[in-house]
Amino acid sequence: MRKIALLTSGGDAPGMNACIRAVVLTALHYNIEVYGYQHGYHGLIGQEYRRLRAKDVLNIIQRGGTILRSARCHEFKTEEGAQTAAKNLNALGIEALLVIGGDGSFRGAQHLSNYWDGQIIGLPGTIDNDIAGTDATIGYYTAIETAMDSIDKVRDTADAFERIFLVEVMGRHAGFIGLNAAVASAADQVLLPELFKDSENTVTDILAHIEGVKARRGDSSYIIVVTENLWPGGVTGLAEELNSRSGIECRPVILGHVQRGGSPVAQDRLLATRLGAHAVEIARSGATGIMVGEHHHQVVTVPFAQTWAERKALDPYLITIMESLFDLLQRP
Amino acid sequence: MRKIALLTSGGDAPGMNACIRAVVLTALHYNIEVYGYQHGYHGLIGQEYRRLRAKDVLNIIQRGGTILRSARCHEFKTEEGAQTAAKNLNALGIEALLVIGGDGSFRGAQHLSNYWDGQIIGLPGTIDNDIAGTDATIGYYTAIETAMDSIDKVRDTADAFERIFLVEVMGRHAGFIGLNAAVASAADQVLLPELFKDSENTVTDILAHIEGVKARRGDSSYIIVVTENLWPGGVTGLAEELNSRSGIECRPVILGHVQRGGSPVAQDRLLATRLGAHAVEIARSGATGIMVGEHHHQVVTVPFAQTWAERKALDPYLITIMESLFDLLQRP
Amino acid sequence: MRKIALLTSGGDAPGMNACIRAVVLTALHYNIEVYGYQHGYHGLIGQEYRRLRAKDVLNIIQRGGTILRSARCHEFKTEEGAQTAAKNLNALGIEALLVIGGDGSFRGAQHLSNYWDGQIIGLPGTIDNDIAGTDATIGYYTAIETAMDSIDKVRDTADAFERIFLVEVMGRHAGFIGLNAAVASAADQVLLPELFKDSENTVTDILAHIEGVKARRGDSSYIIVVTENLWPGGVTGLAEELNSRSGIECRPVILGHVQRGGSPVAQDRLLATRLGAHAVEIARSGATGIMVGEHHHQVVTVPFAQTWAERKALDPYLITIMESLFDLLQRP
Amino acid sequence: MRKIALLTSGGDAPGMNACIRAVVLTALHYNIEVYGYQHGYHGLIGQEYRRLRAKDVLNIIQRGGTILRSARCHEFKTEEGAQTAAKNLNALGIEALLVIGGDGSFRGAQHLSNYWDGQIIGLPGTIDNDIAGTDATIGYYTAIETAMDSIDKVRDTADAFERIFLVEVMGRHAGFIGLNAAVASAADQVLLPELFKDSENTVTDILAHIEGVKARRGDSSYIIVVTENLWPGGVTGLAEELNSRSGIECRPVILGHVQRGGSPVAQDRLLATRLGAHAVEIARSGATGIMVGEHHHQVVTVPFAQTWAERKALDPYLITIMESLFDLLQRP
The missing domain is CATH 3.40.50.460 (Phosphofructokinase domain)
Incomplete structure (x- = not known):
């Protein structure tokens, strides 16, 4: 594997930069070049990209937002948009595209896979934690x-x-x-x-x-x-x-x-680092159409469709606790 | 001087507890008893008070809110309300009342002075900084x-x-x-x-x-x-x-x-401590009808009426800077 | 179950107060009285205790340290010390003792079990995370x-x-x-x-x-x-x-x-709350000689001896990542 | 005035970046070019400089450290070192040099003035606040x-x-x-x-x-x-x-x-911004050999020699307070 690309899409979330850093440093560890697209899928269509080197990710682990910026992109949802994106990725010789974002971003990734033969790997980046298949999401x-x-x-x-x-x-x-x-x-x-x-x-x-x-x-x-x-x-x-x-x-x-x-808390930086490193590892193994997540403190992979198929449940014990405390407070 | 009382009134502000602590410890230094009224003027009318000792103000300097709680009180603005308050203060043998609050609280203090012969001293506690006669207010x-x-x-x-x-x-x-x-x-x-x-x-x-x-x-x-x-x-x-x-x-x-x-920042804790200590000092000197403030890093006293008579100006140099930067950003 | 006791022991850790709160509120939910011993095992021997009510745990979830205070206690390690403690617990009619602390505290709990027939339940409270049987410890x-x-x-x-x-x-x-x-x-x-x-x-x-x-x-x-x-x-x-x-x-x-x-971060408050609530639940079920922990986001129980029998391992994937990054940074 | 230079020297302090930003934006407001030397006086001798534009100071107001980096430089204290620096400044056409640092940096500035005819203006940047002529220092x-x-x-x-x-x-x-x-x-x-x-x-x-x-x-x-x-x-x-x-x-x-x-608190960002803007204003007026400071919330200028001539006193009232509280705590 020689070239991968990376973008952030959808709502930004603290820890996206920590994830970008982990992807870039792990890729460089394997002598893989990394190209970062700006403004999510919008930049993929418009060819806004730059090579990311180690110095580009120095001193970003602690910063909120995303150095690659993000955007919503309606054009990408069309057949034409995805075809342009595919053409651009091929022109640059990209073998795998890593997408940090939420479920809208993963649907976009799925859509792209109909028009592009490269590998596509998702990384769950959203503060809402509303993505099935991972215990927590970055941010x-x-x-x-x-x-x-x-x-x-x-x-x-x-x-x-x-x-x-x-x-x-x-x-x-x-x-x-x-x-x-x-x-x-x-x-x-x-x-x-x-x-x-x-x-x-x-x-x-x-x-x-x-x-x-x-x-x-x-x-x-x-x-x-x-x-x-x-x-x-x-x-x-x-x-x-x-x-x-x-x-x-x-x-x-x-x-x-x-x-x-805000600056991401430690648990977000650690999650982002583990997932970012693992995404590069599995890209090297040829995986595609999957999201990297974490389950029971282990890195796992999940097919895209599964990430939005079911609604992830709240912790039932935490609900019980909350309700017990309510009950207590209410009783005379 | 043997007995003083203290209350917090109006909107709460971080540093009120630091001020309460400074008042209590400084008073105890001079062997003066301190009585804290709960819920501002409301508690003064309703006789919600308790003796404040050193242990009551341990470990509160860093806490937001006010351990004396606060409230708005319409009843106090009436003649009857103020007379009840005066009677209560006299019954308890209070020689000076210290009021931490904003301009509404100081107007209340002024109103009370028509019905009570004790000393009344104000301490500026409001996040808005809209009180003349002090460079900054607590919070x-x-x-x-x-x-x-x-x-x-x-x-x-x-x-x-x-x-x-x-x-x-x-x-x-x-x-x-x-x-x-x-x-x-x-x-x-x-x-x-x-x-x-x-x-x-x-x-x-x-x-x-x-x-x-x-x-x-x-x-x-x-x-x-x-x-x-x-x-x-x-x-x-x-x-x-x-x-x-x-x-x-x-x-x-x-x-x-x-x-x-939120926990007050250092500058609010320091301001609250200086003003609280000074309020007790000037109470001992017999002062009344004044607010304790800070001007040019020195503790000062200001008659109540002056605190609301004029509108305190924003720092003109800071306005100039802001406008210069706007101008710069706007120019082609 | 009508009466339980609670103490914090060993080095303090952020979240101990959140745990105390959860224990007290959950116990009250089941109409169980809670007695808090001060200064760990030291207070158990010296009978420093007080009844804990809902108002005692109001507004403490966000505070560092422990409202029950802690201490190291050599006397407790002796036969005599443990017997005095057992006698005191019986005199007060305590059915279960909950101990928040680290492995030294759990060894103390084990020691006490030789002299006391009541239930003993541990809660892992230490910043070091060096307790087997739980993925994380409070603090x-x-x-x-x-x-x-x-x-x-x-x-x-x-x-x-x-x-x-x-x-x-x-x-x-x-x-x-x-x-x-x-x-x-x-x-x-x-x-x-x-x-x-x-x-x-x-x-x-x-x-x-x-x-x-x-x-x-x-x-x-x-x-x-x-x-x-x-x-x-x-x-x-x-x-x-x-x-x-x-x-x-x-x-x-x-x-x-x-x-x-420092004020505990959210993950410590949540862990402390879940474990504290669960400790009361299993106390009601008659359990003893166990620590309450969390594994794979589920509350679990572990026999005391197991908590110090093995050395808990660091996350191997995190070590790999750290070493890869080191390697990368070092290469020419 | 067409060209000024800027450097940070001595120990770093939070707010130095906010000051750099204010200098650059204010200079640009007057169409003055700004050159930033890296590594303090060391970079002045070694000609490590770059043009600073508005985009270079975007999003730095909140960052600790200094984007211009700092260093200690013994060579600069020699006659030869200062002459090299003077020659470099002249070669670049610099009319005024702004130095953000502590008293060692100001002594260096004074030393340079023996060999260079340009204007030299100091900005007090040190966490220690041990500079006379300004109520507070940046950081x-x-x-x-x-x-x-x-x-x-x-x-x-x-x-x-x-x-x-x-x-x-x-x-x-x-x-x-x-x-x-x-x-x-x-x-x-x-x-x-x-x-x-x-x-x-x-x-x-x-x-x-x-x-x-x-x-x-x-x-x-x-x-x-x-x-x-x-x-x-x-x-x-x-x-x-x-x-x-x-x-x-x-x-x-x-x-x-x-x-x-750490990220500078608001008061450091505000002080740094006011002093940085004022330094450019007085540079335009032809001033030299002075430090910009703040006294009684007003920007002031002070000759370099005065900044180290006297030892700035601690607030006597704060000392009194501290001692009163000590006394109180000690009394039986």
């Missing part, structure tokens, strides 16, 4: 940490004022960040898409729980963590609903894009 | 740091995606956090209440500036810091306005209450 | 993070000055913190007890590697991570040795006790 | 924060174990970091070069104070902050001395080079 650990740190800060005010706060965290349509950040920050309640039933009961339950906690604990500070895309109008909408129903005043806090950035 | 340094850290993280995504972000920071009606966080995080543009003229020109200027930066720098990443309460609908409203006028897509990020919490 | 994730953050900072100076730094990290006789912090911070070299052969070859290899990296990379900045207790005289001794052998100047940095403190 | 605020954060962590263990810790902080021969970090972290005692009398009395005083605190507070946790270069053998030597005199066990922690690195 996920940092997002939990950032959300938790922010909720720790909100709690200072919640306690000082005995106020109710609704904190909206990211996750797309998955509750991984929400559940973990809620337990880790000792939030009083969490709303997750996986467990959500209906709006009516939810509001009733929350109001009853707030009353229960207040009665039991003797103060009115209360924090609810809510996953984005779950409630119409988000936490602002929910705050209004709670207010109109009971007169209680809730303050919404939307953590937003802060969760995508 | 202000931490709020700048938190806002800056968050913008640093947003920049990771802004750069990776070449996107435009509008970041809303706190400050009530003052641009201190906005200006300092914008310069410290190398934001591309800032909207401050002190410099704001009209909406129409602002939108035109921003759009022109974005174009200028894009042309000059070759990418489209761009961050605007906006003080709260400045634009109708906040940064969400501004994002819609920019989009409807030019089709550009902007992402709003509202930092919110995260800015009020 | 370990935070220690890696703290070490990595510190090395990130040292690198700023290493790069600015092109200097060589030797950074000593904790780990007792295990290389877990060293290996993970070295990979996560992109250190150039790491010395671990598990891989250490002899001093003579080590010095020769390091000097050759430094030369190789300098030649290849064109600068002289270089960071070596060294586990404590590995080199005579620690990194100060090693710096002198390298200097006397080759004239190169190395600066030693001993991270020291900073690694034991 | 000082971050060093206090890093030291304080580390002591906060050490306190977790100190409290958990009721142990005595000696924490050594940087400062060269000045107590600025020591005093501020000690007050901000609520240390129990501090040893500063400015207040140090003799070793014999110091040991006696410390031992008496430890006893007093223990008696008063009921526990034995105790933290002493010690400035480097004050005690023979540093905190390790002091720990041995205390142990041999009284049998008490103290643990030394040497914070070391960690204090020089």
Whole structure:
């Protein structure tokens, strides 16, 4: 194997740079040249690439974002787009393409495989952890940490004022960040898409729980963590609903894009490094059409289709714990 | 002097606990007893107090929030409320009341002085820094740091995606956090209440500036810091306005209450400690009706009325710098 | 089950408070009373205990150290000491004792079991991760993070000055913190007890590697991570040795006790919460003589003797990666 | 003015990059070209320079270290070295040289002025704050924060174990970091070069104070902050001395080079930005032989000789506070 290419696609995630570094250094270890495409699939079509050498990945392990930049690219989803990409990869003599991104990026990779004969390998890079076949995704650990740190800060005010706060965290349509950040920050309640039933009961339950906690604990500070895309109008909408129903005043806090950035925590740097190194190893073995992931602390490979076929489940024990604690707080 | 009382009022700010600690330890140094009222003026009316000893302030210098809790209290603004408070203070034998809070809290203190003969001393505790007579307020340094850290993280995504972000920071009606966080995080543009003229020109200027930066720098990443309460609908409203006028897509990020919490940075702990110690010193000298502040690194005292009489100005040199950099970025 | 007791023993670790909280809340969920002994086994002999209620564990999940304090206790290792402890536990009507600590603490627990009929359950709390039967120990994730953050900072100076730094990290006789912090911070070299052969070859290899990296990379900045207790005289001794052998100047940095403190990272809070809750569950099932751990993201139980019988291995893939990167950096 | 040059010299400090950025952007604002010399005076002699453009200073405000790298240079102190530097500056057409560094760097600048006719302007960049004529130096605020954060962590263990810790902080021969970090972290005692009398009395005083605190507070946790270069053998030597005199066990922690690195805090970025911008402004006015500093929140200029002529004093009020608190803690 002499030449591979690398790109980052979809939403950026802390640890993407650590992954780029691991890919480049491992490839160089085997005397393989690495070409980095800028702006994801967009740059693949537009031939925005440069050779990546060891000095290009010096001192990047600790940086958020991605030095290769990212983008969404609709053109790539067409037949024509993928054919242009294939032609460009062949012109450059690329034998394997490594794609760091989320499930949209992997669907793109699958699409490309219909038009290009080279190997395609995916690396799971998204803060949302919504990719089956890997216990964690690059960026996920940092997002939990950032959300938790922010909720720790909100709690200072919640306690000082005995106020109710609704904190909206990211996750797309998955509750991984929400559940973990809620337990880790000792939030009083969490709303997750996986467990959500209906709006009516939810509001009733929350109001009853707030009353229960207040009665039991003797103060009115209360924090609810809510996953984005779950409630119409988000936490602002929910705050209004709670207010109109009971007169209680809730303050919404939307953590937003802060969760995508920042220096990656150690667990993300380590995951990114292991997966990046392994992706090059299996590229050398001829593998294609698969994502590199980690299961039970071992590097594994998973066919692309499997990464989006099933919905990865939340840790049931963590849900039980959260519910026990809720129950406890509520009982008189 | 044998007995003083202490309370925290209004919005909480990081460093209030460091200030409580300094007051308590300095008072004990002079063998003065300290009584802490809970929930601000509300607790003063309701007689929620407890004796504060050295062990109560052990290990609190690093904590956000306030161990005395805070609250807003409308009842206190009435004649009856203030008279009840005065009666309670007299019953307990309090000679001086120390109030940590913002300008609303100082107005309350002034109001109380019409009904109570004891000494009243204010300590500036608010993240907004909107109190005249002191160069900085307790909590202000931490709020700048938190806002800056968050913008640093947003920049990771802004750069990776070449996107435009509008970041809303706190400050009530003052641009201190906005200006300092914008310069410290190398934001591309800032909207401050002190410099704001009209909406129409602002939108035109921003759009022109974005174009200028894009042309000059070759990418489209761009961050605007906006003080709260400045634009109708906040940064969400501004994002819609920019989009409807030019089709550009902007992402709003509202930092919110995260800015009020967190462990205070060193400068807030030091300021809180100096002011807290000085407040006890001047209480012993018989002073009343004044706020303790810091000017040119010296502790100073300022009559209450002066703290809200004038609007404290932003650092003109920092404004000049920010504008020079804008100009530079915009030029072809 | 009506009454359990809890203590923290041995070196403190971030997350112990999160574990205490989980134990207390879960026990209360089942209407079990919890008694906390202060100062580890020392307090068990001296009867320093207090009832722990929900309000005692409010707002502690984010704090380093242990609210129950810890201590080393030689007296407990004697027959008399253990008998006194057994008598005290019986007098209080304790049915199960939960011990959060490292392997010395578990040996103590085993010793106690010869004199006391109640159930004894261990929870792995140590930054060193040197306990078999659990993939991670409470405090370990935070220690890696703290070490990595510190090395990130040292690198700023290493790069600015092109200097060589030797950074000593904790780990007792295990290389877990060293290996993970070295990979996560992109250190150039790491010395671990598990891989250490002899001093003579080590010095020769390091000097050759430094030369190789300098030649290849064109600068002289270089960071070596060294586990404590590995080199005579620690990194100060090693710096002198390298200097006397080759004239190169190395600066030693001993991270020291900073690694034991700080607010726990999310992964430690989550681990501590899961293990604490599970410990109460299995106590109710009648289990004894076992440690609660986590393997492949599942809670598990392990007999005490097994936790120290074998030496837990470092991740072989991470070692391979580190060595590949070393090799790469060294090659011309 | 058409061409200026810039270098960083002496120990690196967080905020140097923010200062480089401000110099470059302000110069470009006036259409002045900026040349950056690498490795301080060493690169001035060896002609290691490059043109600095706006894109070179993008995204560096938040980074520790210095993109221009630094070095110590003995050759520059000779007549020959300075003459070579002068010749090189003239060959490049440099009109003003800006030097970011500490007092050694300013002495070097003064030395150069004997051989070169161009303007020379200093910018105070050192964590030690030991430069007269400016209230603070670039990097000082971050060093206090890093030291304080580390002591906060050490306190977790100190409290958990009721142990005595000696924490050594940087400062060269000045107590600025020591005093501020000690007050901000609520240390129990501090040893500063400015207040140090003799070793014999110091040991006696410390031992008496430890006893007093223990008696008063009921526990034995105790933290002493010690400035480097004050005690023979540093905190390790002091720990041995205390142990041999009284049998008490103290643990030394040497914070070391960690204090020089890290992302600069907001106050350092703001100071660096104001001073960097002002340095270009006064260069345009023809000034030379002066350092740019800040006094009472205003930018000021000071002749080089004045920056080292007098020893800048510690804040006397902060010393009084620290001593009052010591006294309090000691009293029965």
